Amino acid sequence: MRRVRALIGAATAAALTIGLAACNGGSSSAEDNRIDVWIGFTDYRLDWAKQRAVEFVEKHPEYTVNVEGYDSYEVLFDALTAASQQGDPPTIVQNFEAATQESRDAVNADGERLFIPVEEAIDGRDEILGEPVVLNDIVDAARNYYTVDGQFSSMPWNTSTPVFYSNSTYLEEAGVEEPPSTWEDLRDACEKIMKLDDGPKNCVSWPNHAWFPEQVLAEQGGLLADQNNGRDGRAENIDLTSPEWLSFIEYWQEMYDEGYYYYSGVQEDWDGPKNAFGGQEVAFLMTSSGDATAVVSEAQQVGFDVDVTRYPVFADAPYAGNLIGGATLWLVDGLGESTQDGALAFMQFLNNPENAADWHRTTGYIPITNSAVELLESEGWYDENPYQRVATDQLALSDGSPAAAGVLLGSFVAIRAEVTQAVEDILTTGADPAERFAEAETSAQSLLDDYNLLYTE
Structure with a gap:
């Protein structure tokens, strides 16, 4: 992470500082329940995520969810680096699979870990704020890549091959x-x-x-x-x-x-x-x-x-x-309990069977949970669109070896x-x-x- 920090330009950093200052106004109670989500999409996928945020807030009106898009994973990663060193990272950030090792190693301005493993934050709970936890339902290909040292470091979302x-x-x-x-x-x-x-x-x-x-x-x-x-x-x-x-x-x-x-x-x-x-x-x-x-x-x-x-x-x-491609959602460490639980609940909401199935239908990314696959099958989606099943079936052929799981590399x-x-x-x-x-x-x-x-x- 420290190596990447040098890549961001002063103009970008200045613009980012202004944007963050504008976002962080309001009372402390509002800030406690504000969830800022940064993702590497600016097209229809950003629109989809923003609509899910609206629906989440309708269910949980005590929270505010703001989804911000970036032109690419690389641009997003640089912006995250600058924000974390300024002490103003978002709540949730989407990092692509190639940044997994660097995300695990990342530190904040105080030299402490930037992200908390999502499985550690969930702490064995079956539901958070009424949203069922879906980690145990993640398809094997994503589970094999993103499970490190025996636990999920981040929350799988958009997965491809x-x-x-x-x-x-x-x-x-x-x-x-x-x-x-x-x-x-x-x-x-x-x-x-x-x-x-x-x-x-x-x-x-x-x-x-x-x-x-x-x-x-x-x-x-x-x-x-x-x-x-x-x-x-x-x-x-x-x-x-x-x-x-x-x-x-x-x-x-x-x-x-x-x-x-x-x-x-x-x-x-x-x-x-x-x-x-x-x-x-x-x-x-x-x-x-x-x-x-x-x-x-x-x-x-x-x-x-x-x-x-x-x-x-x-x-x-x-x-x-x-191998898989795509990205996961990382949870910033050091949040208050209310903010952390809201962020975790939003991650589960994004990946519930209905949303995971709709994300697949909209984009072509694989349905990230087995329950989403079953829902699509029951609806006849694959009968009408057999080509949409190819990626899921291909990844299911993996032997689970380190070669097929994919490399973790600084x-x-x-x-x-x-x-x-x-x-x-x-x-x-x-x-x-x-x-x-x-x-x-x-x-x-x-x-x-x-x-x-x-x-x-």
Whole structure:
């Protein structure tokens, strides 16, 4: 957290201070029951969260809930860092999965822990202010990632996994009988589709983001860091040169060189690949299941159908599972009892079966509890929208190993940036994957070493 603090600019910090000063007025009793929630959305997802806040206050009129959106998880994380050092953090903050280790290590202006584990704050209660506690009902994939040292550090909310989107019109025209399920099948399908007279400019696209090679590493049971991916202790060594890692990097380079893979030219660009798919400039897309509702509906507006299937695997490799993405809600420590209970109750309210099911229907993020899945099944939602079941079913295939659970790593965001730069060099300059990732590993290891010096004695 202290490392990230230096990233925020003075202008942003000044604006944040003004905003916080405006928010913190009023009587002490009002402040005690005020819940400020910061999330990394500014679109329809923010609107959804604000509406749930209104409904929560209708049930609990003694509280005020203010939901504020930020343009991205990274911007939000920087704003949180500045606010915590000024002594004015929000009550609840949404941090993405890559910031889990840094959130666990974060301290406030007094050097005390910034967040209290939600399970510790719940303290074994079954309900809070009449809202049933849902932690025991969280689906296994989110439970496995966010349970650290035997307890939930934060409250799961928006959880995703990457899935595979296919333009069914192109598949039919090219004589491809079903969406590719392996990387080898994808190459074969691309060869056929690119021969079409009226085919797309390229065949497939996905963002240049470290999440995607991390998936293939996990699928094969490979680890990104020691200590069982940071699950048995603080990760101290990173591995970006394993055979499991390089297998996909080499495949990625080959697909690009053959003209099959479309690269927008922008690192961590989620919109470029999605727009290329919506514009039928590529036949296949890999992106988050959190975009499923938008991808399918936009394709239908254009006039083509979409098949949504599991993330591909290597045909002859073992399978351990796919990783989650998304974010959780963290509870600031040191709150008064009334504020803390209100915040905990709001977290449970957001994830009750009805709200968790509606969040899934609205966005495509997986339903976060088993009860929400059962509710959707009973309503016939999956019968009418079978593609919405793909992400949940994919995550349910996980073997629960440290590889499939996902890595806990300090400076993870900065390390991911090293990965995306290395991939760009490999794609655009023809750098050798093994040599370039040996360099990236050295840089990533330095980032991890520097981080660990801050948080180990």
